[in-house]
Structure formats: C-alpha cells, structure tokens
Amino acid sequence: AQTVTQSQPEMSVQEAETVTLSCTYDTSESDYYLFWYKQPPSRQMILVIRQEAYKQQNATENRFSVNFQKAAKSFSLKISDSQLGDAAMYFCAYRSGGGGADGLTFGKGTHLIIQP
Amino acid sequence: SAVISQKPSRDICQRGTSLTIQCQVDSQVTMMFWYRQQPGQSLTLIATANQGSEATYESGFVIDKFPISRPNLTFSTLTVSNMSPEDSSIYLCSVGGWSGGAGAADTQYFGPGTRLTVL
Numbered sequence: 001a002q003t004v005t006q007s008q009p010e011m012s013v014q015e016a017e018t019v020t021l022s023c024t025y026d027t028s029e030s031d032y033y034l035f036w037y038k039q040p041p042s043r044q045m046i047l048v049i050r051q052e053a054y055k056q057q058n059a060t061e062n063r064f065s066v067n068f069q070k071a072a073k074s075f076s077l078k079i080s081d082s083q084l085g086d087a088a089m090y091f092c093a094y095r096s097g098g099g100g101a102d103g104l105t106f107g108k109g110t111h112l113i114i115q116p
Numbered sequence: 117s118a119v120i121s122q123k124p125s126r127d128i129c130q131r132g133t134s135l136t137i138q139c140q141v142d143s144q145v146t147m148m149f150w151y152r153q154q155p156g157q158s159l160t161l162i163a164t165a166n167q168g169s170e171a172t173y174e175s176g177f178v179i180d181k182f183p184i185s186r187p188n189l190t191f192s193t194l195t196v197s198n199m200s201p202e203d204s205s206i207y208l209c210s211v212g213g214w215s216g217g218a219g220a221a222d223t224q225y226f227g228p229g230t231r232l233t234v235l
Contacts, residue, residue, distance in 0.1 A: 033222055043206055045159075045226035052222070091158060095224070103149045103161035103174070104210075104224055 002027045004094050006107035013082050014115045020067075021077045021110045023092030031097030034068070034075045035104070040088040048090070051075065053097070079112075087114045118143055120227035122209055128233045129199055136195045137230045139209030144189035147212035149224065150182070154205045162207075165192045199234045206231050 003026045013019035025034070036048040051059045051068050058066050063080045079086055089111050093104040119142040129135050139148065150162040163171045163184055171184040186192045196203055209227040 035223070037226075043153075043229045043231070045208065045210075045229075047223060047225065050223055095222075101147060101164070101212075103151075103164055104159070105161075106158045108158045 002029070002032075002094050002096070002105050004092050004105050004107040006092055006110050008110045009108070010111040010113065012113040012115060013079075015082055015084060017082055018078060018080045019082055019112065021079075021090050021092075021112065023075045023077070023107055025073050025075065025092075025094050027073070027094065029096055033095045033097065034066075035093040035095070036064070036066070036075075036077045037091045037093060037106075038086075038088045039091065039109075045091075049077065082114050084114050084116060087112060118145060118211055118225050120209060120211060120225060122227040122230050124230060125228065126231040126233075128235060130235055131200055133199055134195055134197045135199065135232060136193050137207055137209070137232075139192045139194070139227055141190045141211050145211040146189075148186060148192045149210045149212065150184065150192075150194045151208045151210065152205045153208060153229070159208065162194070196232065199232075201234045204232060204234045 005024045032053045034051045038046045038048050049059050049061045049064050058068050065078045067076045089109045091109045092107040095104050096102040121140045123138045148165045151159040152162050153159045161174050162177045163173045165171045165184050165186040167186045167189050183195045206229045208229045210224040212224045
C-alpha cells in the first residue's frame with residue numbers, strides 16, 4: 001500500500017515571502033499522480049497543483065510550483081509571494097495511474113499560517 | 117472544474133438513526149468517490165462508486181454501515197447507518213474521469229462536504 005508523509009504539522013510565513021511544504025511518499029509503482037490540495041476553513045478541497053510521475057518537468061501554477069524528485073520520492077510545494085488567502089490546510093495526495101479508478105491517499109496535512 | 121453539490125451541507129443526528137448524503141455533478145463522470153474526514157484529521161477513502169456496479173469499499177468500511185448508490189453518471193448517495201458519535205465527521209464526495217480540460221480526467225474534484233454531528 002502507498003503511504004504519504006507530511007512531516008510539518010504547521011508552517012508559518014510572512015506575507016509576500018516564500019514557503020516550502022514537504023511531502024514524501026512510498027510506492028513500488030512507476031505510474032502515478034501526485035497532487036496538492038488546499039482546504040481553507042470552509043472545508044472545500046481545492047486542487048492546487050498536479051504532477052504526473054512520467055513527466056520530468058516540475059508542474060507550476062502561477063505562484064505555486066513543485067519540486068518533484070522521483071528517485072527520492074519527494075514532492076514539495078513552493079508558494080511564492082505568500083498571500084493572506086493562502087492560509088489553509090495543505091494536503092499532499094497520491095493516486096495510482098491506470099485510468100483514474102483509484103482513490104487518493106492523503107498525507108496528514110500541513111497547517112499554513114500567513115503572518116501579515 | 118466540474119461543479120459538485122452535496123446535500124445536506126450539515127446535519128445533527130441522534131444516535132442510532134441513519135442519514136443519506138446526496139452528491140450531484142453538473143456533467144457526466146466516470147468515477148465517484150466518498151471520503152471521511154474525522155475532526156482534525158486527514159481524508160480517508162470510504163469507497164469508490166461506479167455506475168451500474170456495486171461500490172468497492174476500503175478496508176475498515178463495510179456496506180452495511182455505509183451503503184452507497186450510483187444510479188447514473190451524475191449522482192450518488194452515501195448513507196451512514198445506525199450512527200454513533202464516532203461517525204461525527206465531514207463526508208466528502210469527489211469525482212474522477214471528468215472530461216473537461218487538460219488533465220481533468222486524471223484529477224479528482226471535491227464537493228463542499230457534509231458536516232455530520234451525532235449526539
């Protein structure tokens with residue numbers, strides 16, 4: 001079974017600064033997907049970014065980027081120019097490849113605090 | 117992304133009763149999933165619901181406790197049966213295999229969740 005580990009229960013960053021959230025995973029599969037989701041107090045799960053394991057290039061979405069190290073099984077999220085609206089729980093998630101039939105395995109989450 | 121709605125958004129129920137949660141999507145999707153998020157915890161997959169077949173349950177979840185229906189490609193229900201206070205959680209529906217946009221089929225999108233409190 002796959003496991004996802006987020007070792008930082010809480011992170012704090014000054015507004016406009018950059019922060020990196022860590023995620024490692026364990027799998028024996030070669031085809032899989034990795035995701036970062038954001039959950040604000042409204043509890044809505046919002047997709048932040050997606051990475052396909054077969055792609056060497058790191059995914060980016062505006063101020064959000066990942067550092068995907070497949071050999072090290074590491075998938076960190078970098079948030080640049082942090083904004084107050086970025087404050088939320090961030091969950092790293094894993095999904096096996098093969099047609100989307102599998103559910104997601106989540107890490108325990110990192111609570112991100114943005115200091116004004 | 118797909119627009120997903122859940123009903124009810126929250127409920128307070130008595131021990132021993134059952135609650136059915138509805139999940140509606142604005143377009144046809146291949147896969148629908150149900151997750152549980154206990155207070156202060158991460159999300160755990162309960163089951164995968166495919167249209168026209170029995171739901172597939174994860175270890176620790178059984179059909180008698182969490183019966184699921186998937187009558188068509190846009191709708192699913194999850195029932196939490198014979199509830200106890202330990203069932204107090206947020207229950208989230210998600211969809212996969214949505215055909216809109218690059219990479220959408222490989223991504224799961226979530227509904228707003230149902231906050232359940234059992235007294």
